[in-house]
Amino acid sequence: MKVLILGASSGIGREFARVLSADHQVAAVSNDGAGLKNLQMQLAEQGRKIRIHEADLTEKQQLQKVCETFGNVGLVINSAGIGRLGDVETTALSLEEKNIQLNVNAFYYITKFFVGRMIKRGGGSIINVCSSATFTPMPGFSLYAATKAFAGSYTIAVSKECEKKGVYLMALCPGPARTGFLTEKQFDRISRLFPVKGAVMMPEDVVKYALKAYHKKKRIVIPGRLNRLIYVFDKFMPSGLVLHLIDRIYTKIQREVRKTAAPADEPSKGEKQLKATFVLPAIGKKKGETYLKSWLMEPLTIAVLKRLTPAEWETEFYDDRIEGVNFETETDLVVITVETYTAKRAYEIADRFRARGKLIVMGGYHTTLMPLEAGEHADIVIRGNAETVWREMLCDVAGGNYRRQYEGCTNTDYGLPDRSIYEDKWKHYLPISLVEVGRGCRHQCEFCSIHSYYQGSYRHRRVADILEEIRQSRHKIFFFVDDSIFSDKEFARELFGEVAKLKIIWVTQVTLDIARDEELLRLMKKSGCEMILIGFESIDPNNLKQMNKSWNAKLGEQSELVERIHRCGISIYASFVFGFDYDNEESFQKNLEFCNRHQFYVTAFNHLLAFPGTKTYDRFQEEGRLVHNCWWLSEGYTFGTISFCPRLLTREELMMLCREYKKKYYRFSSIFRRGVTLMKRTKRPSIILIYWMMNILFHFEVDKRFGIPVGENMDE
Numbered sequence: 001m002k003v004l005i006l007g008a009s010s011g012i013g014r015e016f017a018r019v020l021s022a023d024h025q026v027a028a029v030s031n032d033g034a035g036l037k038n039l040q041m042q043l044a045e046q047g048r049k050i051r052i053h054e055a056d057l058t059e060k061q062q063l064q065k066v067c068e069t070f071g072n073v074g075l076v077i078n079s080a081g082i083g084r085l086g087d088v089e090t091t092a093l094s095l096e097e098k099n100i101q102l103n104v105n106a107f108y109y110i111t112k113f114f115v116g117r118m119i120k121r122g123g124g125s126i127i128n129v130c131s132s133a134t135f136t137p138m139p140g141f142s143l144y145a146a147t148k149a150f151a152g153s154y155t156i157a158v159s160k161e162c163e164k165k166g167v168y169l170m171a172l173c174p175g176p177a178r179t180g181f182l183t184e185k186q187f188d189r190i191s192r193l194f195p196v197k198g199a200v201m202m203p204e205d206v207v208k209y210a211l212k213a214y215h216k217k218k219r220i221v222i223p224g225r226l227n228r229l230i231y232v233f234d235k236f237m238p239s240g241l242v243l244h245l246i247d248r249i250y251t252k253i254q255r256e257v258r259k260t261a262a263p264a265d266e267p268s269k270g271e272k273q274l275k276a277t278f279v280l281p282a283i284g285k286k287k288g289e290t291y292l293k294s295w296l297m298e299p300l301t302i303a304v305l306k307r308l309t310p311a312e313w314e315t316e317f318y319d320d321r322i323e324g325v326n327f328e329t330e331t332d333l334v335v336i337t338v339e340t341y342t343a344k345r346a347y348e349i350a351d352r353f354r355a356r357g358k359l360i361v362m363g364g365y366h367t368t369l370m371p372l373e374a375g376e377h378a379d380i381v382i383r384g385n386a387e388t389v390w391r392e393m394l395c396d397v398a399g400g401n402y403r404r405q406y407e408g409c410t411n412t413d414y415g416l417p418d419r420s421i422y423e424d425k426w427k428h429y430l431p432i433s434l435v436e437v438g439r440g441c442r443h444q445c446e447f448c449s450i451h452s453y454y455q456g457s458y459r460h461r462r463v464a465d466i467l468e469e470i471r472q473s474r475h476k477i478f479f480f481v482d483d484s485i486f487s488d489k490e491f492a493r494e495l496f497g498e499v500a501k502l503k504i505i506w507v508t509q510v511t512l513d514i515a516r517d518e519e520l521l522r523l524m525k526k527s528g529c530e531m532i533l534i535g536f537e538s539i540d541p542n543n544l545k546q547m548n549k550s551w552n553a554k555l556g557e558q559s560e561l562v563e564r565i566h567r568c569g570i571s572i573y574a575s576f577v578f579g580f581d582y583d584n585e586e587s588f589q590k591n592l593e594f595c596n597r598h599q600f601y602v603t604a605f606n607h608l609l610a611f612p613g614t615k616t617y618d619r620f621q622e623e624g625r626l627v628h629n630c631w632w633l634s635e636g637y638t639f640g641t642i643s644f645c646p647r648l649l650t651r652e653e654l655m656m657l658c659r660e661y662k663k664k665y666y667r668f669s670s671i672f673r674r675g676v677t678l679m680k681r682t683k684r685p686s687i688i689l690i691y692w693m694m695n696i697l698f699h700f701e702v703d704k705r706f707g708i709p710v711g712e713n714m715d716e
Helices: 011-020 033-044 060-069 093-121 141-161 184-191 202-216 225-236 240-258 300-308 342-355 365-369 371-375 392-399 417-428 447-455 463-472 489-504 512-516 520-528 539-546 557-569 586-599 614-620 651-665 668-681 685-705
Strands: 002-006 023-032 050-054 075-078 124-129 167-172 274-280 313-319 333-337 360-363 380-383 405-407 431-434 438-440 458-460 476-483 507-509 529-537 571-578 602-607
Touching: 002 011, 011 023, 011 033, 011 202, 023 033, 033 050, 033 333, 033 365, 033 614, 060 093, 075 093, 075 141, 093 124, 093 141, 124 141, 124 202, 141 167, 167 202, 167 240, 225 313, 240 463, 274 300, 274 392, 300 313, 300 333, 300 392, 300 417, 313 417, 333 342, 333 417, 342 360, 342 365, 342 371, 360 365, 365 371, 365 380, 371 380, 380 392, 392 507, 417 557, 431 463, 489 520, 512 520, 512 529, 512 557, 520 557, 557 571, 571 586, 571 651, 586 651, 651 685, 668 685
Parallel strands: 002 023, 002 075, 023 050, 075 124, 124 167, 274 313, 274 333, 333 360, 360 380, 380 405, 431 476, 476 507, 507 529, 529 571, 571 602
Antiparallel strands: 438 458
16 A cells, blocks of 8 residues: 655654555655655664655645655555744744644645545545544643644544544544654653653654554544543543643643743853763774874864853764773763764764763764664764754753754854863864955755755855854864855955954865966966865766766866966865766766866875765765665775675775775875975975875875774774
8 A cells, every 4th residue: 555654754754654654665755855865764774665855845836746646545644743832922933824724724635535535446545644632722831732633533524424424533532642742841740740650652653553443444533542632631631620620730840940940141150050061973994003193173063063152062073083982071061063974983972872871962964864773872962063052952951851852053153162171182283364354155966965054055154253263273284164165255355355464374175166267267276275175076977967067177278277277376185986877987087187287286086985865875876876875884995995786886896996096096106296396386484384285194194094994993
């Protein structure tokens, strides 16, 4: 049977998908694309396949598309819904409007659409996930209860209308369930108010009970004995008494939580000072060896979070790359930032702290794209940028009413990072200061996780903040952290003009098309830019087209643009990616010739990585080319291992060629020739010195990098 599950990325909907995918063709829909992909991967590991579709059901066009796309299913399970505790004067109007759009408008449309289709086909079933709030008004949860009253009433009535038309409808009315819908504090409060089994149910128990009732064709289904008892109680007791009790139960939960929470900037007198422990996980290292020096940039993210942390919070920081993590430290909150390559180690660190009863919050690129995976190891997951929710989350933790997930949005106006948190660690980091300029990129390259993370948008910091941060820095060489600094040319002109007054040296990452604007290129050089990192990715037009980077220059123009940059006195760190469908051994040779012809400052010959959340990952998964869905967690995975099956090369050949041609480029003879050329391009002694240091370091690190076990050997 074909089954459509709406709201399938978490909670009850996710559990329905997990159970029914064993024997049915399941299509899962949610506005949480990352959650859907995580579900799909977890089921794939069990040999199950589901079809996923990301859609916002509050948007009419997307809602209609979902219904038309999956109009011929035999069973519809609508578990999509939103709501939040709060009094009428405190809840946001925008949130309540969205509540109505999803819980009422979309609910009505979905039910009516599929009932009509099923009657025409002569049969079908719909399970509408309503709530125990269907049966009574709920002060403190008023709008949610009202929408569920509509949902339940409409479902029950339509079910009777369709009784003799071959269409079955169920109103599934669970009570509180641990789905992330309420905070942990609120769940705990409910459990204490009703210290009996079933006061708060698990999603799997709700689904198990619902499916038994489905086979019996029950119209109103209330899982849990306590919930059924409350339903009967509500029917026979005076409405005024019921309202009074509901008010005591539901609104007191929220009110007591608020009483325990002091404002973020106003600690209660005599209150114990809270402590947050920041941890930056390492990628891993070979047994008996030290961590790679070239991977030791300063941890700017930690400095930004320190800047945003209220003064009443004590803080400490462990950099897993250079020191042991103290798992015995007394702390109230462990904050771990997670990237795909560090996820395995991050989860190990989190699990060890949780075993001691510590509260874990995780954030970063990987947790945004894989929140459910991260949620298995964390109490709190932050999706998106933390700046807009950081203080709110800390306040919630202080009051014990934190949510399982916080959704941050892009905000670069955080002021100046507080680097005092790693003041004692500077000697371990490379002597270059990171200064964030902007976030995001407007290009839509298939393999890039930045596009997936920022959805094709770009936002920059205030120029005044950037300049002040530069002035306060301890170094004279800077890396401007920005994925596409020329996304806003007017901003770039203003920034370069002001930076020129500071007489610094800086490098950054750009796209090759910068060279088409020679005026801006000259201004960039005048402001102190000595090197730019350019992601060429490939010189093969077929590969560029496949990765959705056909906007990049063709080979002839690539050479001309490279020469413009070099004539301007700016060096290039050229990055290439191998493993696309048109790559073979000849591709490596042509790339090496291209690099030798232009005498690049440094070059990276990297293999393609299928990062979760990217179109490349989705394509490889659909084509069955991923060796392991969660390759970043797979046992024995090492740096340099190919996690997918290339078209024209074997996995072993691709890995060997990346290593071989990188070694060719960093031969001492090549380093010497390029060093001589560099001295014709720049007269700055510091840039020439850094060139020799970097290239000699890379010469020895080529073999050291390959085979590093991800997430391993950091505790020795």
